[in-house]
Amino acid sequence: MLPKLHKIKGLHSGDSLRWELNNQKLKSSELAKKKGEHKQTISAIFNKRRSINPNLSIKLSKAFNTDKDYFMLLQASHDVKRIAESEIKATPIIKNIRRVIFWDTDFDKIDWYKNKKAIIKRVLERGNAEEINEIYHSMAEKLFLKR
Numbered sequence: 001m002l003p004k005l006h007k008i009k010g011l012h013s014g015d016s017l018r019w020e021l022n023n024q025k026l027k028s029s030e031l032a033k034k035k036g037e038h039k040q041t042i043s044a045i046f047n048k049r050r051s052i053n054p055n056l057s058i059k060l061s062k063a064f065n066t067d068k069d070y071f072m073l074l075q076a077s078h079d080v081k082r083i084a085e086s087e088i089k090a091t092p093i094i095k096n097i098r099r100v101i102f103w104d105t106d107f108d109k110i111d112w113y114k115n116k117k118a119i120i121k122r123v124l125e126r127g128n129a130e131e132i133n134e135i136y137h138s139m140a141e142k143l144f145l146k147r
Contacts, residue, residue: 002016002019002020002064002066002070003016005070005073005074005077008074009074009077010077010078010081011074011077011078012048012075012078013045013051013052013071013074013075013078014045014046014047014048016071016074017042017045017046017060017071018046020064028042028043028046029042031063034063035056035059035060035062035063036059037056037059041056051075051079052071052072052074052075053072054072056071057069057070057071057072057075093134093138096130096131096134097123097127097131097134097135098127098128098131101122101123101126101127101131102122119135120135123135
């Protein structure tokens with residue numbers, strides 16, 4: 001029996017699906033065959049490379065005796081959580097960082113979140129005290145210490 005939505009809110013629907021298949025000792029390929037889906041589709045959901053769509057939510061609800069929108073609501077909750085977390089992306093105050101530290105890249109196109117480790121390393125190696133302080137307070141603290 002799948003848990004109530006409020007208990008697993010924010011999880012990827014693939015996690016819940018995997019958990020239930022393990023409980024029922026059912027293989028993903030068997031589920032795919034039963035529901036007329038490609039096994040690659042179920043595998044992609046398991047591996048969080050794909051989201052649940054409305055049609056699949058209805059098919060899965062029949063397989064697991066849940067509400068038709070159970071998996072869609074779980075997926076929507078996960079998507080909202082992921083977007084909310086991405087909005088927290090920390091970026092330093094750019095005016096406190098000298099562009100010359102990043103001489104080998106287009107400073108205006110730096111993805112501060114994606115490249116956070118390399119940025120922190122470079123500023124620690126080549127930055128002055130003000131830049132190091134800015135990086136520490138804007139990126140390292142928010143991204144590494146609060147996880």
